[in-house]
Amino acid sequence: LPGEERKPSWLKVTLAASPMLGEVRRTLRELRLTTVCEEARCPNRQECFGSGTATFMLLGDVCTRNCRFCAVKTGRPAPPDPDEPRRVAEGARRLGLRYVVLTSVARDDLPDGGAGHFAETVRALKRAIPGVRVEVLVPDFQGDREALCTVLTSGVDVFNHNVETVRRLTPSVRARATYDRSLSVLAAAKACAPHVPTKSGFMVGLGETPEEIEELLRNLRDARVDLLTVGQYLRPTPAQLPVVRYYAPEEFREIARKAYALGFAYVAAAPLVRSSYHAHEGYDATRER
Ligand code: SF4
Ligand code: SF4
Known part of the structure; x- marks a missing residue:
């Protein structure tokens, strides 16, 4: 791919074939x-x-939204499968997972946005695997506080909701979500369950300025967010927004330094960082405080 050739060297990763990956795929x-x-x-x-971590996608692979950075299909999703929580718990048990991340597409078609299904899955995991830690990476539930609290009181260990980008770029990057609503979701999560660490993340490379990143970091801390992930935006297919700029590893270290100075408990910032990368370390950092 021509685009691939222009990628900086630190983004070119090859994954060696491994029997473990085959085994995981079969399960x-x-x-x-x-x-x-x-x-x-x-x-x-x-x-x-x-290291015993994986991220499961609940509630199907068809999303009711159409964000311009994301390659997930948009359309009318199927009804939730009531047996899915059990199967996720069974899969996590068989794979020997110790730290499970649950996420989903935005299900604006469901009255609770899928919150009940998340809660059921957290409970099924906790029943099946003693001591398992569960992090949820949720959509904004259209700001519905009751839906949020349903998830937060299910026994979840970390609550993650991504703000994805800076304020100015949000309308052109995300569909239907707003910057302020995402911040209020994070603040409301803290209010509903003060003991549950909150986490958020964003991508760089979409055209944001350093000042806008600083504003975003401050806004997240004002919402009392504990954990942060920052990664390079990579265009999934030519149908999504182009990459405006590739940040050097050193620039990620600079963002992390600023974030720590503002008081985040743990920051993962590097080109290939994704929401769930080294997720258990973030959780551990909140325990050490
Ligand atoms: Fe993708 Fe999430 Fe946006 Fe749906 S809501 S299009 S899954 S980023
Ligand atoms: Fe899965 Fe990648 Fe997240 Fe690791 S960083 S849990 S491999 S999606």
């Missing part, structure tokens, strides 16, 4: 489970699966 297929790890062919799979 997922058998239980009809979808992971972001496999779907996005995430370059961190070996590392994550090896």
